[in-house]
Amino acid sequence: MKNDLSTEEKIKDAARKVFMTKGFSGCTTREIAKSVGINVALLNYYFRSKGKLFELILEAALTDLIDGMVEVFHQDMTLEDKTRLIIDKEFEFLKKYPEFPLFIHAGLNQESDTEMDLSSFLGRLHTTGIFEQCEKAQAAGKMRKVNMINVTLLFMSNCHFPIMSKKLISGIYQISEEEHENLLIAHQEIVKEMLINYLFPNTNQHA
Amino acid sequence: MKNDLSTEEKIKDAARKVFMTKGFSGCTTREIAKSVGINVALLNYYFRSKGKLFELILEAALTDLIDGMVEVFHQDMTLEDKTRLIIDKEFEFLKKYPEFPLFIHAGLNQESDTEMDLSSFLGRLHTTGIFEQCEKAQAAGKMRKVNMINVTLLFMSNCHFPIMSKKLISGIYQISEEEHENLLIAHQEIVKEMLINYLFPNTNQHA
DNA sequence: ACTTATTTTAAACACTTGTTTAATTATTGA
DNA sequence: TCAATAATTAAACAAGTGTTTAAAATAAGT
Numbered sequence: 001m002k003n004d005l006s007t008e009e010k011i012k013d014a015a016r017k018v019f020m021t022k023g024f025s026g027c028t029t030r031e032i033a034k035s036v037g038i039n040v041a042l043l044n045y046y047f048r049s050k051g052k053l054f055e056l057i058l059e060a061a062l063t064d065l066i067d068g069m070v071e072v073f074h075q076d077m078t079l080e081d082k083t084r085l086i087i088d089k090e091f092e093f094l095k096k097y098p099e100f101p102l103f104i105h106a107g108l109n110q111e112s113d114t115e116m117d118l119s120s121f122l123g124r125l126h127t128t129g130i131f132e133q134c135e136k137a138q139a140a141g142k143m144r145k146v147n148m149i150n151v152t153l154l155f156m157s158n159c160h161f162p163i164m165s166k167k168l169i170s171g172i173y174q175i176s177e178e179e180h181e182n183l184l185i186a187h188q189e190i191v192k193e194m195l196i197n198y199l200f201p202n203t204n205q206h207a
Numbered sequence: 208m209k210n211d212l213s214t215e216e217k218i219k220d221a222a223r224k225v226f227m228t229k230g231f232s233g234c235t236t237r238e239i240a241k242s243v244g245i246n247v248a249l250l251n252y253y254f255r256s257k258g259k260l261f262e263l264i265l266e267a268a269l270t271d272l273i274d275g276m277v278e279v280f281h282q283d284m285t286l287e288d289k290t291r292l293i294i295d296k297e298f299e300f301l302k303k304y305p306e307f308p309l310f311i312h313a314g315l316n317q318e319s320d321t322e323m324d325l326s327s328f329l330g331r332l333h334t335t336g337i338f339e340q341c342e343k344a345q346a347a348g349k350m351r352k353v354n355m356i357n358v359t360l361l362f363m364s365n366c367h368f369p370i371m372s373k374k375l376i377s378g379i380y381q382i383s384e385e386e387h388e389n390l391l392i393a394h395q396e397i398v399k400e401m402l403i404n405y406l407f408p409n410t411n412q413h414a
Numbered sequence: 415a416c417t418t419a420t421t422t423t424a425a426a427c428a429c430t431t432g433t434t435t436a437a438t439t440a441t442t443g444a
Numbered sequence: 445t446c447a448a449t450a451a452t453t454a455a456a457c458a459a460g461t462g463t464t465t466a467a468a469a470t471a472a473g474t
Contacts, residue, residue: 007451007452021316023230023232023233023313023317024233025230025232025233026230026231026232026317028430028431028432029431029432029433030430030431030432038452038453039452039453039454040432040433040453041433041434041435041452041453041454041455042451042452042453044432044433044434045450045451045452046451048433049432049433050431050432050433051432066379099316102309102312102313102316104375105309105371105372105374105375106230106309106313108374108375108378109306109309109374110230110233116378117378118375118378118379119378119379119381121379122379122380122381125379146397147390147393149376149380149382149390150390150393150394150397152376152379152380153368153369153372153376153390153394154365154397154401156368156372157364157365157368157369157372158361158364158365160368161360161363161364161367161368162360162364164312165312165360165363165364167312167315167316168311168312168315168325169356169359169360171315171323171324171325171326172273172325172326172328172329172332172359173329173356173359174326174329175356183354183356183357183360186354186357187357187360190353190357190361193405194361194401194402194405195401197404197405198400198401198404198405214421214422235460235461235462236461236462236463237460237461237462245422245423246422246423246424247462247463248422248423248424248425248463248464248465249421249422249423251462251463251464252421252422253421255463256462256463257461257462257463258462
């Protein structure tokens, strides 16, 4: 257990890629091992089982998800600017890793046994002071009085779903890969304006 | 091949239930057969293979999805009323079948080989005249000029995602089943007001 | 009744699955 | 250098997979 992370990290990278695109039960340990160029046994030498490896990947993905929010929330900005920034960052990130949202949700639904603990994330969000900032804005009448969980839901719905619904949308409307990309670019602006208009109704004059 | 649909239909019902909760590769043909009380061979006697059965279920689910929209679009109502109605109907339906959205998206992503044809649905939507109604409203300045695909995305994002993200949201915010239900009830109204305010900005005085 | 067709089953097949065991190769530490 | 530890592999294991075959039970047709 020296710092020869090379192989261990390579396995995690490959596992992430395979798990994201195919899901837990949609792939095999041999498939992951092969894509690293190693034996199946070695995979179980580093991580104890397929399930344990999956949990690791899923947990890392969830951490990344929260990290992105925390980073923005922690900055010194108005809520409107934070809104814009977080939507832009989320779209940018998700365009790079389109399988991410579906992986997380399917992953959380898959493991009925292990019931991953997500409680730690709430604390991290609290430390950013975002909740207080919203409370203040709401008290001052600058922000619509909406439960913070609903706010979270609004953001995630409008950022994550457009990415994960690519096959459905482009299938129904018969549009090409390129057209879908343009669709997302337009949608990003729509979402920004809609959410800002809704959450901060006072300052709704858009030049 | 008489009209003794009993067994065939029972298999489809069971398959739908199992596929929805566990996904294609997350379940076995024996599991489905067992839940019907029949042999595995009989399942392949009616449907040729696991994959063929899955396609059937997925296609039926997609048809249901479009059917719901078509039914509302076809009615004689203002766009605002259609908006309200479709959101209410969608939330009502999805609360009954919470696995539905995740199943569809995961299902569409699973089968890279068969590439299900979704083109027929566009025609069905066109026959409702909803696109013309929107065009007219947009020309009259009553509706915001937004591409119809973006409109679709807005609706689906804000209806489907809140349901499919149950585990993630209630995990992060540490809320109970009951609290999550109340969250959804509140969210339904939020989504209605937000979308109407955004799409029909003129009539945004809410009593 | 009895022949034919349909529905259902038990058993087997060939293959894949996650995991383990024991042996081999590389790396380290003194 | 050489023993001890770590990394890696080939092979096997037992269980589970989708699918098929051939036989049995049931229903239908005449």
